[in-house]
Amino acid sequence: MGYLARISYLVRTQITRLLRNAHATYVDLRLFAAGKADPRLPPMRLRFVGSGDFVEIGCEMLAVLVTYGNLPRHARILEIGCGVGRVALPLTTYLGADATYDGFDVVRKAVAWCRKRITNEHPNFRFHHVTVRNTLYRFTGTSAATFRFPFPDHSFDFVFAVSLFTHLTLQEVKNYLLESHRVLSSDGHFLATFFLLNSGSNRLLPSNDRDFRFPFIDGPMRFASDKNRAVATAIDEGVLRGLIQDAGFGIERVVHGKWAGNASSLTFQDVVVCRKRPHTP
Numbered sequence: 084m085g086y087l088a089r090i091s092y093l094v095r096t097q098i099t100r101l102l103r104n105a106h107a108t109y110v111d112l113r114l115f116a117a118g119k120a121d122p123r124l125p126p127m128r129l130r131f132v133g134s135g136d137f138v139e140i141g142c143e144m145l146a147v148l149v150t151y152g153n154l155p156r157h158a159r160i161l162e163i164g165c166g167v168g169r170v171a172l173p174l175t176t177y178l179g180a181d182a183t184y185d186g187f188d189v190v191r192k193a194v195a196w197c198r199k200r201i202t203n204e205h206p207n208f209r210f211h212h213v214t215v216r217n218t219l220y221r222f223t224g225t226s227a228a229t230f231r232f233p234f235p236d237h238s239f240d241f242v243f244a245v246s247l248f249t250h251l252t253l254q255e256v257k258n259y260l261l262e263s264h265r266v267l268s269s270d271g272h273f274l275a276t277f278f279l280l281n282s283g284s285n286r287l288l289p290s291n292d293r294d295f296r297f298p299f300i301d302g303p304m305r306f307a308s309d310k311n312r313a314v315a316t317a318i319d320e321g322v323l324r325g326l327i328q329d330a331g332f333g334i335e336r337v338v339h340g341k342w343a344g345n346a347s348s349l350t351f352q353d354v355v356v357c358r359k360r361p362h363t364p
């Protein structure tokens with residue numbers, strides 16, 4: 084994209100964002116005035132993490148973590164791209180008091196809300212703001228292709244990411260897989276959601292909702308937008324399997340999602356569950 088086209092795209096997205104925020108703030112005010120605002124949930128203006136019912140999707144993702152990933156109740160958990168606590172909130176009722184949860188995200192306001200509303204009541208839940216660039220969520224910061232997660236090696240037993248890798252480019256996916264592997268203890272588990280491209284999902288692409296047709300192709304990845312690749316990304320399943328193995332994981336389970344025509348899946352995106360392989364010198 085040329086320089087002027089890029090500026091014009093940025094201006095238009097900022098205006099759209101401002102209008103959306105203004106509308107969400109108006110809804111928040113109306114809910115507040117009617118005494119219907121629930122302080123346990125983030126205000127509408129902070130629910131930027133996707134469409135659908137905030138609470139229902141959080142519970143759905145807890146079911147995915149437990150059913151597909153056997154999420155332990157007593158462990159050290161890391162969530163990459165925790166947003167505004169959609170999954171952390173239901174986790175507060177699932178994890179034992181001796182478990183720890185750490186989540187990090189690039190959106191400062193979301194992290195601040197989580198600290199104020201979740202950490203205050205559940206001190207074993209900690210939230211971290213990171214200044215990493217993502218053209219959908221944060222325009223400045225370190226590249227996600229080289230970012231080092233702010234935790235020492237072997238800090239966690241279970242690392243997960245919901246709807247995060249679906250906003251990353253190929254080099255960013257590679258780095259986040261390697262970093263997830265680094266911070267996991269030996270034998271630790273990794274669960275993440277993706278849009279996986281395979282013969283089945285490729286066949287369905289033309290009949291999908293507009294947002295999930297991924298018309299722009301670059302190597303093993305497809306993109307929903309050519310102006311801003313972070314809007315939504317899909318990746319060739321065979322290539323991703325290779326990257327996961329190269330990062331040092333063994334794949335335990337792949338559950339194709341509803342988007343790929345699997346009506347019995349618990350969720351829309353595809354879910355991949357892996358285990359850290361013992362280090363071989």
Ligand SMILES: C[S@@+](CC[C@H](N)C(=O)[O-])C[C@H]1O[C@@H](n2cnc3c(N)ncnc32)[C@H](O)[C@@H]1O
Nearest residue numbers: 132164165166169188189190217220227245246
């Ligand atoms: C679709 S939202 C999902 C949020 C959360 N996982 C959930 O399910 O509610 C994607 C999240 O990833 C965060 N994000 C995007 N790029 C990131 C990066 N490179 N590192 C960490 N978080 C990132 C965004 O700020 C956003 O909160």
